[in-house]
Amino acid sequence: xTTRVRLYKLVCIENWFLGDNKMxxxxxxxxxxxxxxxxxxxxxxxxQSRSLPLLMLLPIIVxxxxxxxxxxxxxxxxxxxxxxxxxxxxxxxxxxxxxxxxTWLPFKLLKRYGSSFYRKEGDIELKREKAPxxxxxVYGVTFIGPAFLNEFNIMPVRWALTMSLASxxxxxxxxxxxxxxxALGFVYGLLCLVAAVVxxxxxxxxxxxxxxxxxxxxxxxxxxxxxTTVAVHIYNRVILRKIKQVGLFDxxxxxxxxx
Amino acid sequence: xxxxxxxxxHNSINRVVHEPVRLxxxxxxxxxxxxxxxxxxxxxxxxxxxLATHINKLEAEGLVEVKKEFxxxxxxxxxxxxxxxxxxFQKYWENLKELAPE
Numbered sequence: 001x002t003t004r005v006r007l008y009k010l011v012c013i014e015n016w017f018l019g020d021n022k023m024x025x026x027x028x029x030x031x032x033x034x035x036x037x038x039x040x041x042x043x044x045x046x047x048q049s050r051s052l053p054l055l056m057l058l059p060i061i062v063x064x065x066x067x068x069x070x071x072x073x074x075x076x077x078x079x080x081x082x083x084x085x086x087x088x089x090x091x092x093x094x095x096x097x098x099x100x101x102x103t104w105l106p107f108k109l110l111k112r113y114g115s116s117f118y119r120k121e122g123d124i125e126l127k128r129e130k131a132p133x134x135x136x137x138v139y140g141v142t143f144i145g146p147a148f149l150n151e152f153n154i155m156p157v158r159w160a161l162t163m164s165l166a167s168x169x170x171x172x173x174x175x176x177x178x179x180x181x182x183a184l185g186f187v188y189g190l191l192c193l194v195a196a197v198v199x200x201x202x203x204x205x206x207x208x209x210x211x212x213x214x215x216x217x218x219x220x221x222x223x224x225x226x227x228t229t230v231a232v233h234i235y236n237r238v239i240l241r242k243i244k245q246v247g248l249f250d251x252x253x254x255x256x257x258x259x
Numbered sequence: 260x261x262x263x264x265x266x267x268x269h270n271s272i273n274r275v276v277h278e279p280v281r282l283x284x285x286x287x288x289x290x291x292x293x294x295x296x297x298x299x300x301x302x303x304x305x306x307x308x309x310l311a312t313h314i315n316k317l318e319a320e321g322l323v324e325v326k327k328e329f330x331x332x333x334x335x336x337x338x339x340x341x342x343x344x345x346x347x348f349q350k351y352w353e354n355l356k357e358l359a360p361e
Contacts, residue, residue, distance in 0.1 A: 036283060040290040043302060047291065122298025123337065124291050243302050 039246055046239040047124045049183035051232035053114035054225060060101050061225075065218045067094060069211055103136075121240065126180040135174065142167035150213045157213045161205055164217050165196035183232050191224035275320045276351045280305055280313045285348045288323060288340035295337040314338065322347055 071094050079087055115123040146160035155163075169192030176185010199205065205216035276282060283303055287294060299310055317323040322344035326337045340348070 036286045039283065039302070040286050043287055044290050120297070121301045123293075123295040123335075124298045125293040125337075126290075127292045240301075244304065 035246070039243070042239055042243050042246065043124070044126070045183070046236060046243060047126050048180055049232050049236040049239060050114075050118055051184050051229045051236065052117040053110050054184070054229045056109050056113065057106050058222065058225070060106065061218065061222060064098050064101060065215070068098065068214065072211070128180050129178045131175055131178045135171070139167060139171040143171070147213065157205055157216075158199060158202070160213050161216055161220075162196050162200040164213075165192050165199060165220060168221065169193035169196060183235055184228060187231055188224055188228040191227060192220070195220045195224060271350075272354050273347050273351055275316060275322065276347055278313070280309070281317055282351075284310075284313060284317065285322065285340060285344060288338060289345060289348060291339075293326070293337045293339045295335060299338070317344070 071090065075082075075087055075091070082090065143164050146155055146163040149155035150157060150160035169189045171189075172185050172192060173189030174185075176182050176189060179185075205212050206219045207215040209215075276285060280303065284299060287299065287302060296310070296314075299314075300307065303310065305313075314323065314325070318325050321341055323338050324341050326339070328335050328337075
């Protein structure tokens with residue numbers, strides 16, 4: 001029995017209550033409700049698996065990686081020419097830009113242009129919760145902390161990389177749940193945690209050399225991000241197809257406003 | 260259930276919510292914070308005119324809130340369920356449950 005028929009029967013409930021009791025068995029109220037609940041669940045899953053906006057972050061990450069490596073290299077080569085205060089000013093500006101472009105800017109970009117990837121299918125915004133500030137602080141410390149520990153030779157590349165990747169993975173999992181991006185957060189977070197475990201068991205970092213910690217970290221994050229985008233986008237298409245299959249009214253001209 | 264009681268419940272069924280397309284629209288709106296016109300078209304697969312008619316009805320009854328804005332040069336219309344709409348939707352299911360018990 002199609003959903004359309006069930007919904008039609010729902011409309012006929014008046015006939016049933018007016019005394020035509022043979023309709024009672026036919027009205028599958030619970031099933032109708034279950035199908036509407038199913039539709040709600042599918043829509044929830046669909047809205048939580050829109051991964052293409054993640055691609056907007058790629059140019060920012062790549063730009064920041066190049067910027068940081070160039071800044072450090074220039075500092076090492078021409079530090080004496082620039083002078084102590086000049087170097088401090090440049091480092092501070094770069095640091096502020098990296099901080100701004102990895103926190104406030106992505107959120108603004110995603111909010112403003114995120115839906116443009118799905119203009120044809122339309123936009124849906126879910127009720128999202130904000131992650132408390134203390135979780136951002138803990139994440140910031142555990143993510144950036146190992147970079148300093150590694151820079152001052154307190155922590156080897158292997159463990160610094162493990163710690164940063166684990167921190168990133170756990171935070172993404174948490175953020176995915178809070179911001180109602182469960183599919184995205186789950187795949188991305190899990191991939192980063194896998195990368196952390198792989199590094200912890202002793203697999204060589206992807207990039208060796210002076211910037212092995214930083215570049216390996218960024219390469220892992222970018223690769224995990226790309227895999228996530230593709231995998232979640234495929235999942236999103238599957239869900240969309242299911243929503244269309246539900247096809248409650250399937251392009252028909254249903255009865256117009258009746259009152 | 261006594262006939263009078265059934266009558267009472269029947270009279271309290273909201274006819275605006277009772278229509279299947281509007282019921283589905285309200286269901287979608289209860290799961291989201293805000294939904295635009297295209298999304299409702301994609302998920303319900305009704306015609307544009309039909310959807311607009313139903314939404315106008317829901318808006319007139321104060322069950323949904325309409326937000327019209329321009330994104331670039333394109334008009335963009337989005338909808339959200341009002342507190343009344345949420346309450347009526349909930350009440351509708353409760354009434355149905357009483358009319359057709361397990």
